[in-house]
Amino acid sequence: MKAYTNFNLKEYNSYRLSAVCRNAYFPEYDEDIRSLFSDPDQKKIVLGGGYNVILSKDYYDADFVIFSGTYNNITLKGEDQISCQAGVDMKDLSEFALANGLTGLEIYYDIPSSLGGAVVMNAGAGGEDIKALLIDVYYYDPNNDTFNTITVEEINFEYRNSFFQKNPEMIVCRALLQLKKGDSDEIKAKMDKTKEARWAKQPREYPNAGSVFKRPPGRFVGPMIDELGLKGYTIGGAKVSEKHSGFIINHANATGSDIMELISNVQGRVKEKFEVDLEVEQRII
Ligand SMILES: NC(=O)C1=CN([C@@H]2O[C@H](COP(=O)(O)OP(=O)(O)OC[C@H]3O[C@@H](n4cnc5c(N)ncnc54)[C@H](OP(=O)(O)O)[C@@H]3O)[C@@H](O)[C@H]2O)C=CC1
């Protein structure tokens, strides 16, 4: 396992915020997971691909465990099942499925995520989500120092919620996915089409971390922010995207506190006008 001291997390969060942590660990084996997490008094912060986090501080007197670039094996099981580790990048996974003529993972060609992050947050878009593909998940439970398997039914996924979100100390190690045999040309066409549609609507040209807020019941976030005239609203290097108001972009060396201040101002204005409490969807660290 690789370990670094005074590590800058800039390349490991999609906002590209500069933030230094005391130690960063990149696990490679299940035993690394056990050695990192078995002592409950030695709390560590988990990052997957870093596509859904706000590093709100410049320095963390804390240890990070990063599931990105390592712990990323993908194995074909039988004809149409895939077993993959938490550090797998979902884009790579969708390309693996394509190479094996398997359909089901096309949208993940452009949903930035690690497999672990996708499972924890039930990644998805346009009505598809990861739970529809999952058979089970193998995870580490630090409470009793065991590795266990949980079925998709037991995970009890809800909108942006699951067993893993309710029990954040659990570590996703790997997942078994059920795909279907498909036509490679059709799979590739769907991957390209999804990517094109998302790039047309989302500010992918700038560092960002997807939707900032959860959808409040019965409403969309973007139109409320538009109505307030807050498209393009800027604090420091952080800006409400002009392309999609539900996103904040780092357009000029933003800091975590620029983003946090912008969020708080948008929440205040939305509350004032619409009586709606916008809940932050991204993980504030
Ligand atoms: N639909 C879209 O267009 C977009 C969606 N997203 C979503 O955001 C998520 C981003 O994933 P990713 O970048 O990998 O996650 P992140 O690195 O952003 O981590 C987010 C949280 O996931 C938890 N986590 C990640 N990996 C593991 C693991 N192996 N075991 C346990 N917990 C883990 C941690 O939560 P904890 O605090 O519980 O430890 C962490 O704080 C995906 O679900 C993705 O779908 C992101 C951008 C765009």
Ligand SMILES: C=C(O[C@H]1[C@H](O)[C@@H](CO)O[C@H](OP(=O)(O)OP(=O)(O)OC[C@H]2O[C@@H](n3ccc(=O)[nH]c3=O)[C@H](O)[C@@H]2O)[C@@H]1NC(C)=O)C(=O)O
């Ligand atoms: C990007 C993410 O996921 C996204 C996912 O890609 C999209 C598409 O399925 O649906 C959710 O966004 P969303 O609620 O903003 O949905 P969108 O379809 O983008 O927009 C909803 C509506 O708002 C309108 N809209 C959007 C942006 C804007 O600036 N102005 C505006 O009026 C759109 O025209 C549309 O009618 C997910 N976000 C959440 C928190 O549920 C993410 O989780 O990070």
